[in-house]
Amino acid sequence: MNWPVEHQQPRWPDLGELADVESTLGDLPSLVSPRDCDDLRRRLASVARGEGFLLQGGDCAELFTAPLTEPTENKLRCLADMAAVLTSGSGLPTLTVGRLAGQYAKPRSASTETKDGRTLPVYRGDAVNDVRFDTKSRTPDPLRLLAAYRAADGILSDIRRLRMRNRALFTDLGGSFFTSHEALLLPYETALTKVDPASGQKYGLSGHLLWIGERTRQLDGPHVAFAAAVSNPVAVKIGPTTTRTDIAKLIELIDPRREPGRLTFITRLGANAVHDRLPLLVDEVLAQGSPATWVCDPMHGNTYTTPDGIKTRRFEAIWAEIRGFFEVHRALGTHPGGLHLELTSRDVTECVGSHSPVLERDLHLRYESACDPRLNGAQALELARLVAPLLRPASQGLEVLEDAATRG
Ligand code: PEP
Ligand code: CO
DSSP states (O other), X not given: OOOOGGGOOOOOSOHHHHHHHHHHHHHSOOSSOHHHHHHHHHHHHHHHTTSOEEEEEEOSSOOTTHHHHSOHHHHHHHHHHHHHHHHHHHXXXXXXXXXXXXXXXXXXXXXXXXXXXXXXXXXXXTTTOOSSSSHHHHXXXXXXXXXXXXXXXXXXXXXXXXXXXXXXXXXXXXXXXXXXXXXXXXXXXXXXXXEOTTTOOEEXXXXXXXXXXXXXXXXXXXXXXXXXXXXSOEEEEEOTTOOHXXXXXXXXXXXXXXXXXXXXXXXXXXXTTHHHHHHHHHHHXXXXXXXXEEEEOOSTTSEEEOTTSOEEEBHHHHHHHHHHHHHHHHHHTOOOOEEEEEBOSSOOOOSBBTTTTBOGGGTTTTOOOSSSOOBOHHHHHHHHHHHHHHHHHHHHHHHHHHHHHHTO
C-alpha cells in the first residue's frame, strides 16, 4: 500500500519488489543490540536528571558515498573535540550520539522539484532515490533500502574498529558513542524491528536512538505508533505549532509509564519563537509528571533562502536559539539537556556567520550538503566554546541552591 502524503513515504513504483526487500531486510542481522539501546536509555535518564549533557550531531542527509569524502573517524573526531570542550568547560560529562549510520531518509515539504522547466520527484534521501536531477535517479528504488542497511553496517564497523584502535578518541567522546536517525521509512524500520529474547520487548534495531520528525508526529499516525511500540529510547521533534495537548498525548502514547530516558523532546522552535513557545511546553511536561529529556535543535527553525535561492542558516540565529533554550530552562528550573546539530568536520560553506565568517556570497563555494545546510568544523567548535560556559553557572547555581536547602 502507498501511504497518504502526510506520512512522507515515497511512492514506490513496485510494491511487490518493496515486499521482497522487506523480507530480505528482516532476515539480516540487527545493526545494534537491545542491550546498547538500554545502555543509552540509562545515560539519557542521567542527562534528564541534570547529570550530563547530550551532544547529538551529523549530516542532515547522509550519503552512501560519505565515508569516501568524510571518513567516519573525522566525523567522530569533530564530535569528540566539541564534547571535550563542553566537558572541560562545564564539568558535566557529555553523552555523544551521532546523527549517522542510518540518516538516509528525508521528509520533504514538497513531493516534486522543478528545475529548468522539468518537474521530477523530490530527493528523499539515499535510501529512496539519488540526488542527481534525472528521471532514473529520482525514481524511488526499494533496493536502496538494502544499500542503506549495508552503508549503516559499514559505518558501525568503522566505529567498532575505532573503539579498539583509538582510545583517545573514545575518551573525548565521553567513553561511549551511540547512533541515531529519523525513523521515517516504515518498511525499513519495521523490517529491522525484532523481539529481544531476553526481555520479550520489541526494539527497532536500525539505530540506538530513533526520532520522529516534526512532519510525521501526527498523534494518530504510523510513526508515533512505531515509536510507541519499540523499547528504544525515542525522541520527538517539536516545532512552534506544538500544543500542550500534543505534548500530553505524545507522553501518554510513547511513555505512559514515565520511564526516565525513554522519551526526549527535541525542540526546533526558531530563535524568535523559543521564548514564547518553550515555557508552555516545558510546563506541560512538568504537569504530566514526565521525566522527558530536553534537547535543543537550533537548526531547523532558523533556515532561510538567500536571494540566490540557496538554503542557509545564520550562526547568530543558531546561537540565539540555544541561549533562549537555556534561559527558559534556567527560569523554570528544568535541565537544558543537550544539543541536536547538523554539522560536518569538512570546511564547507553552508551556514553563514560566526567568527571566521562565511558570507552569503561564499555559499556556492563549498556547498556539499544534499539537503539542509550544516555547520562546518570550525563553526561547530566555536559553538561548543560558546555553549560550555552556559552549562557551568547552572551546576554552580544548583550547588548554591542545594547548600541552602540542606542548611534548612
Ligand atoms: C531533520 O532533522 O533533518 C528534519 C527534517 O527535522 P524536522 O523534522 O525537525 O523538521
Ligand atoms: Co535537516
